Amino acid sequence: MSGANRSLKPSEPSHNNRLSFALQAAGIGTWTLDNLHQQIWCDERCRELYGLSGGESVPYEQLVACIHPDDRLDVDIAIQRAINPQSGGTYYAQFRTREAKTRSWRWLRCKGRAFFSETGTAYQLTGVVEAIAPTTNIAGNLIEEAPIATGLYVGRALIVEQANEAILKIWGKDATVIGKPLADALPELQGQPFLDILEDIFATGKAFTAQGMPCDLVVDGTLRTFYFDFTYKPLRNDTGEIYAIMNMAVDVTEQVLAHRQLEAIQADLLQTTQRLGLALEAGSLGSYELDLATGLMNCTPQCKINYGQPIDVPFNLPDLMHIIMAEDRSYVEQAITQSIEKQTAYMAEYRIIWPDQSLHWVRASGRPTHFVGGKPTKMTGVTQEITAQRQLQLVLEQQVQERTEELEATNEELSATNEELASTNEELIEANQNLTRSNENLEQFAYIASHDLQEPLRKIQQFGDLLKTRYADPVGEELVYLERMQSAASRMSVLIKDLLTFSRISTRQASTSPVALSLVVKEALENLSVAIEETSASIQVEPLPSIQGDNLQLVQLFQNLLSNSLKFHRTDESGALVPPIINIRTSQVAVTDLPVSLKPARSAAAYYCIAVSDNGIGFDERYIDRIFQVFQRLHGKKEFAGTGVGLAICQKVATNHGGAISAISQPGKGATFSVYFPVPI
Structure with a gap:
C-alpha cells in the first residue's frame, strides 16, 4: 500500500488507552507527519506545546511557523536527515515555541522515527514532543561562552547539539556539523577509542578524563595526529537519566611534542655521556x-x-x-x-x-x-x-731530518737528471721530426706505388695481351713466356696494392667513432660474396658489440681474415673442395684472463674477443710468430695466391685500436684467429 492511501490519523484501539493516559500524565504529546502530503496530525498536548488552535490536522508549514525563526533551519535539517534511508530514520531536535498564554519562548524536545516504503521513500514520521527545562538552553549558552573547547553530544546517537568555536577549530569543521551524529561529523573517529568511551559513559554513568591522549583528525584535508587533555562528563535530566555528554578539551599537542623532544634530547645526552665515558676510558x-x-x-x-x-x-x-x-x-x-x-x-x-x-x-x-x-x-x-707519543715523535723528527737530508741529495741528483732529460728531449724532438719526414716520404712512396709503378705494369699487361693476339697460333713457347710475364706483372700489382694498404694503415691515425662490428662484418662479407659463392662457404655470425674505431680499417681486418678462411680451404681424398665452414663468435674477457703471451696496445679492465674460426688446412703453431710479419708465407705461390701482407695488416689494425690479435691451429684441423678490442668505459 502506498503512502498516499494510508490513513492520516493512527487508529486508537482500546488496548492502547493506558499508553495514551500515561503520555498525557507525563505531559508528552504525540504527532504524525504525512511526508508525502506535508500534513501533520497532533494530539491535544502536542497542539498545546506548539501553541496551535483548531483541528487535529494542520499543514506542516503552519506548525513550522510556530517555531522560533533561529531554530527552523535546525529542525528542517533534522527532518531531512531522518527521511534519508541511510540515516536509520531517527529524528531528534530541540527548538523553541511560544506559550499560548504568556507568549514567551520555551524549549521543546522532539523525537521520532521515519517509516519507509519498499522503494526507500519516507512516507511518514511519527514521534513525541515534550517541554524541557531551560537548563538545556543555559548549558548551550555556557558552552558558547566557555573559554576552552566544549561540545555537547545528546543521546546514544551522540547528536552534536552544541559546539563552540574553539572545539570547531580543533575539529577543523564549521557549524554544519551541529545536529549530526558525532560519528558522521567526524568520520575519522572510527577505529579510535573515543566513540566506545562515550558509549561506555552512557552505560556506566562514569565520567572519563585523559591527559595527552592522541587523536587523529582531518584538518584542512589532511589527517594529522593531535594530543588533548579532555573530559567526558555525563549530564542527567530530572529523572536522573543520562541524556547528554559534555566534552571539554584542551589542545596540548605542542606541549606533548616538546616533551617528547625533550625526552629524545635527554636520551641523546645520556648516550653522549656514556660514549664520552667510554672514549675517556679507551683513550x-x-x-x-x-x-x-x-x-x-x-x-x-x-x-x-x-x-x-x-x-x-x-x-x-x-x-x-x-x-x-x-x-x-x-x-x-x-x-x-x-x-x-x-x-x-x-x-x-x-x-x-x-x-x-x-x-x-x-x-x-x-x-x-x-x-x-x-x-x-x-x-x-x-x-x-703522552710519554710514548712524545718518544715516537722524537724518533719521527729524527727520521724526518734524515729523510730531508736524503731528499736534498736526491733533488741534486734529480736536477742533474733533468738536465740529461732536457738533452734527451731535444734528441726526441729531432727524432720525431725525422719520423715525420719519414712518414711523408712513405706517403710519397705510396703515391708513386699507386701511380708511377702501376702504370708500367698496366702497359706490360696490355702489350702482353697484344702479343698473345699476334701469336695466337704459336710455333714455339712464345705464348707460355707471355703468360708467365703477365702473371708476374699481376702479382707485382697485387703486391703494390697490399703494400699501399699497409703503408696507409701504418702512417695514418685511426678515426675514433662508434662502430658496430656486426655492420663491419656484413660489409666484409658483401665484398667477398663472389668467393663465398664459388666455394659454397657456410658462415655463421653471432651478434657483435660496438667499439670506438675506424670503420674502413676494421672492414679491412675482417675482410682479410675471412678471405684467408675462404682461400686456405681443404680438399678431400679425391681432391674435391671441402666447403669452408666459418664461425664468428664474441665474448668478453677480463684483463686477468687474457692469454699470457698477448700484449694489447692499450690497457683496459676487459676486452671484447672476436674469434674467427674455420675448417681449413690450418698451420703448425711453430710458425705463429712468422704469420703476422710482412712478406711471410707458409705456402708456395703455386699452392695459394697471396703476398704475405694480409695478416700483417690485421695485426696493425688491431694495434691501432688498442687491441691485439692471436691465433691457434693444427695442420688439417682449421684455424681460429682471435682479435681483442678494449671494452669502452
Missing part, C-alpha cells in the same frame, strides 16, 4: 675539576694514574705544580692564568716526575666554568699521559 683520559679559589682538585682515578699518583690519596693544584719540572712550571702557570683571564680554552704539554723519579709527559686541557658575577670559579678538563 686513557682522566678528567678533573679545579676550584680556582682553593686550588683543590676533584680528580678521576685515571687522572691520578696519568700523574703517577695513588688513586686513594688527595691530589690538588699545589701537588701538581710540585711534580712539574722546573723548566715547564712557569709555562703551565702562565697558560692557566691566561685561560682564566681571557675565558678561553687551556691547553699545555709538560714534563712531570713520578714518585719513582721517572720522567713522563702529560697533555692537559680545560676550560673555565661555573661563572659567578662574570668570573669563573672552576676549571674543568682532561689529562692524558
